[in-house]
Amino acid sequence: MYAVIAAGGKQYRVEKGEILRVEKLEGDVGAEVAFEQVLMLGEGENVRIGRPVVEGASVKGHIVEQGKHKKILVFKYKRRKRYRRKQGHRQIFTAVRIDTIEA
Numbered sequence: 001m002y003a004v005i006a007a008g009g010k011q012y013r014v015e016k017g018e019i020l021r022v023e024k025l026e027g028d029v030g031a032e033v034a035f036e037q038v039l040m041l042g043e044g045e046n047v048r049i050g051r052p053v054v055e056g057a058s059v060k061g062h063i064v065e066q067g068k069h070k071k072i073l074v075f076k077y078k079r080r081k082r083y084r085r086k087q088g089h090r091q092i093f094t095a096v097r098i099d100t101i102e103a
Contacts, residue, residue: 032060059101061096062096067092
């Protein structure tokens with residue numbers, strides 16, 4: 001069984017046992033997390049699509065890690081104008097292990 005959930009402004013396809021990296025969620029490692037915005041549920045040929053969410057469905061898991069992604073460099077440059085700007089960014093994430101998908 002799989003589900004499509006909305007978290008942090010993005011949509012993710014998840015299955016049981018999968019580790020998912022989403023935008024930062026509040027909570028410590030080991031804390032329970034529930035995603036209530038389930039957009040679609042699927043199991044083989046059976047597919048339930050929500051309008052906009054599937055009623056009574058939820059995806060539950062627990063937090064495995066709180067961390068930061070690798071650094072990306074943002075470099076702006078205008079040739080012949082002596083304009084250069086260099087900036088780094090590390091996005092904060094939360095890794096969640098999916099425990100159950102409840103319909």
